[in-house]
Every structure is written in structure tokens, then in C-alpha cells.
Amino acid sequence: MVEVQGGLGLGSRWTWRALALPGVAWLTVFFLIAFYAVLCVAFGNQDSLSQPVPFWNPLDWNVGYFLSVMHDIFHNGPFLTVFIRTIVFVVIAMALCLVVGYPVAYFAARHAGRWKGLVLVLLIVPFWINYLMRMLAWINLLSPGGWGTRILHGLGIEWIFLHLGLLSNPGGWLDGQQSTVILALVYGYIPFLILPLFAALDRIDQRQIEAARDLGASSFSAFLRVTLPLSVPGILAGVVLVALPMFGDYYTPDLVSASTKTNMIGNQIDEFTRQGSEKVSGAVLTILLSLLLLVLMAYYLRTTRRAGQEAGAEG
Amino acid sequence: MSVFRKAFYWLRNPWGKPRWLAIITILYILWSIVPVAIAILFAFNHGRSRTTWQGFSFEWFTGPTGSVLHDPDLQGALKHTLFLAVICVLLSVPLGVTLALGLQRWRGPGSGTINTVMLLPLVTPEIVMGVALLILFLDVFPGFGLGTRAQAIGQVTFTLSYVVVMVRGRLVSIGPEYEEAAADLGAPPRDQLRRVLLPLLMPAIIASAAVAFALSIDDFVVTQYLSGDASTTTVSMLLYASARGAPTPALNALATVSLVITFATLGLAFFLYRKIAGGSGSDTAQVAAMEV
Helix, strand or coil: CCCCCCCCCCCCHHHHHHHHHHHHHHHHHHHHHHHHHHHHHHCCEECCCCCEECCCCHHHCCCHHHHHHHHHHHCCCHHHHHHHHHHHHHHHHHHHHHHHHHHHHHHHHHCCHHHHHHHHHHHHHHHHCCHHHHHHHHHHHHCCCCHHHHHHHHCCHHHHHHHCCCCCCCCCCCCCCHHHHHHHHHHHHHHHHHHHHHHHHHHCCHHHHHHHHHCCCCHHHHHHHHHHHHCHHHHHHHHHHHHHHHHCCCHHHHHHCCCHHHCCHHHHHHHHCCCCCCHHHHHHHHHHHHHHHHHHHHHHHHHHHHHHHHHHHHC | CCHHHHHHHHHHCCCCCCHHHHHHHHHHHHHHHHHHHHHHHHHCECCCCCCCCCCECCHHHHCCCCCCCCCHHHHHHHHHHHHHHHHHHHHHHHHHHHHHHHHHHCCCCCHHHHHHHHHHHHHCCHHHHHHHHHHHHHHHCCCCCCCHHHHHHHHHHHHHHHHHHHHHHHHHHHCCHHHHHHHHCCCCHHHHHHHHHHHHHHHHHHHHHHHHHHHHHHCCHHHHHCCCCHHHCCHHHHHHHHCCCCCCCHHHHHHHHHHHHHHHHHHHHHHHHHHHHCCCHHHHHHHHCCCC
């Protein structure tokens, strides 16, 4: 750990605090106070035009709107349907990301050899392509008569999807199909899973795997008993990094489905807040979404900070 | 051996690298990049279709009607996107560098909390930040309103964390020795900062400026939530609004232009970084992967 006492280096410790001050003030106003304002709106009231009337003092907070949303959720209302659909979409998409992403990260980290640099660059590229452009690419491909629609038809994949009930009519990939939304989520977020997984697999000491092989493990059992357990932190980091933005997504279903049948929790929040019909309920749903994700966020922050401290110890 | 067993054996390749893993990786890379490459190809289509190839032309980039160069909506979106990106870099880099310097050396009560708060925007789903800032600008400071100012503030709020993380990484690897040496030689604090620390931090500052620029250009959610009238539409917002309509390949051309700007910025930063930091490609790969 690089420990520097306040008195060393640049003058007094107050110099450092003064340097940090503008950034701290910025985050306080635009992050902490902004989030507090969501609470004040969620536990506030609304006027006759459904405009929010926030209650700034926590002692005045009105739990009425919060309870009515919770009542809806516990009595099988529409919010429950949306929440369950969101969780199902995210879990399936996450599982698919892992099934595709693990072999790719594994190959890039352990077998790419002299191609490693190139493979890594190609894995990073999608990251910096505008998400909306990547969705636009699929909208072009999957529209009726598009190249993707024709290829999927030619390869018989459309036939399989139709017979499995994953596609309701031939060529209708963009007419509110749940399968399309899930695949679009996989396409959109899988780079966020592969890179941390690659980093974790790349760190594994080759000698540990060789030791397992020398002691008689088959390559499969060496993978199962050495590589896989050692890559668990990478898997968890990747899963969290994919799950967080997926839970807050509303634009992917909007773009590739444009049907309320595939609405996720993000669509509901977007409709209530930005499009402005019921801001108070929107604020309540935002709070509930944040609570749902708190565990994931806390896990990721804890591991990031620990990794930062370890890096500091080496440095 | 049957054909299937032969094929299975070939894929598994037990005495060499498993070929099936290589095949999956190649297929994945093709799947992740080819659709976008096709979208770029159609930006050069000679005709209005985005699904049928009608020959090569630049008409959607520079043509007299409806092109990126001459359509007021497309051009306005591109200009506004770049304007926001410049503002975002100009604000988030100084704020982030000073915050990183402050946090690195400040080990007192409160520093732990600030460290956590500083990382929060990285893990908060964008829609939550969007809703929070929307409420802040409409209900807490009702006079502030939405539009360019609000969009710039929203973008700075989440890019700030990336700048801090990158600059701190560099600070940790530099260590405190240089500024201590400068102090021993009698340099006043201002000179330690200006003549020792800042030059050493330059690679990280350049990299974080490029990342902030690229993040701003590609941002959608926060920018959309805080947008005001039509003049505050960005490229991402225009893609979202028109992708499902009946747009011309000009939309693909606009996306292509913004893609080229993003990659040119990152490429330039990569080049400068290597020139200043002296080689070491692994650092740069880390910088490129910084969004994780």
C-alpha cells in the first residue's frame, strides 16, 4: 500500500482536500442529492395534473404511492408481470451470454497464442461502437427482405424458431418477439461479460493447470477442478456488469420489438418519467429497481475496491 | 472411424489447441462485427434501400438532398453531439484529475465514503441516473430546465468516475517518490504539482480525455432524459427515434461518421499514449478496456 502522510509531499493535508473539493461537490449535488430527490418524489404527493409534489423532509414522507405499487406487485397486477418478465429476460440473456462468452474468453486468454493481441482488439471493438448503431444494424438485417431474414430463412433457423413457438409468423422477427428481444440483449451486452472473464482467465497461473495434468487429471477434469473454480470471480464480475445495464434497459425492446408485450421494467419507468405520465409511480419503480440491484452493485464495488487495494500493495 | 468420430476428433484436437474453441471464437467475432460492417456498407448504397444493394455511392454523405452534409436534422444532431462531447471533456477531465489527486493522498475521515460514492456512477444503471437528474432539474431546481446544460451535466456526472479511476491507476504506479524528491529539493507545492506530477500524469490525462469524448458521443440514456427541444437531439437519439421508421441510408451514414470520429479519437489517444508513456502495450490495452 502506498501510504503517504498528509504532511509529506505537497504541503498540508488541506491542499489535498481542497483539490478534491470541486469533484466531491459535483458528485454530491448531481448524484447524491439527485438520488435523494427521487426518494422525495416517490414518498411525496402529486397534484391534480399528476405533477409530483416532493416532500423534502423525510419525517413528512407519504408512503401511499409506494404501498399502492407494492399492493399491485403482491396482488398479481401489471407491475408484477413486468418485473417477472424483466427478470426472465435478463436471466435467459445472461445465461446465453455466459454460454457463448466463456469459450470465447477462454480461447482468447489461453489458446490464442500469437493472435492474442488481435483477438483482444476485436473483442474490444464492439464496446466502442454506439449501442444504438449496433441495434440499427440488426433492424436493417431483420426487416422483411433484409439479408439477415433471408439467411435465417435459408438456413432453416426461421423454421426451427417457428416450430419451437419462438417466432409467431415467418419473417416477423421485429414484430414484438420475446426471442428477438432476448437475443438483442445478448448481442448488446456480451462484450461487457467477455472482457472481465478474459482478464480473470488470463491471470490464472498456467503451472497450476500443468500440476493438475501431471497428477493425472484429464484435460476436462483439470478444467473442471482448477480453471473453472479459479475463474469464478471473473464470471461473477461479468455477470454483474451484464445484469446491471440489462435491468435498466428500455431502448432494446423499443427498437427490436416496439410492442408492449415485451415491455421491461425500464420501459415502464421510461413511460412514467421521461414521457411524463405518472412521475411519482415512476420514482417508486426507480427506487424498487435500485433496491433489486443493490446487492449486485455492492458486490461489484466491494471486489473493485479490494482489487484496487491489492494493485496499490503491489505498486 | 466413422465421419462423425473423425470430425469430433478433429474439433477436439487432443494433442494441440482445441479447434472447436477457435471456431466458436471466430464465429463470435464475425457475429459481433459483421452486422455493423453491413450497416456501414449500406451507408454507401446508391439508392434509398437499406436492405437491397443498389451500387456504390457517397450520396448519403455529401449528396444534395437528405445527406449528412445537407440535411439540417442530421447535421444538427452531429454538431450537437460533438459540442456536448467537447464540453464533457473540458469539464470532466479537470474535475476528475483534481478529485483523483485529492483522493489518492487524502486518508482521513470521509475519504472512504467519497471513494465509494465516486465509484457509484459506474455501477448505477443509466436509467436511474437519468430519472434522478430529470427530477433534479425539473422539481428541485425548476428554473434550470432541460437542454444542453442539463445534458452536459449528466454526461460529466458519469464520465467523471472513469477519469478518476484511470488517473488514480497512473498515480498508484508512479508512487510518491517523485514529488517527495521535488519537495526535498525545495519545490513549493504549486511547482511539485505543475512541473512533476502533471507531466507524469499526462498519458492518463490524454487517455481519459479520449475515453470521456467517446463515452459522451456514444451516450444515449442520460442524454435523452435531459434533452430539451429538437435542437438538443444527438446522433444516438436520432438513431433511436428513426431506426424503426422508414429512414434512408443517410441514418447509416450518420452512424458511420460518428463511429469514425469515436475510433479516430481513441486511435489518436492510443498513439499519443504510447509516444509519451514509452511503449508498454499492456497498459494501453487496459486503457482501451477501461469501460470495464
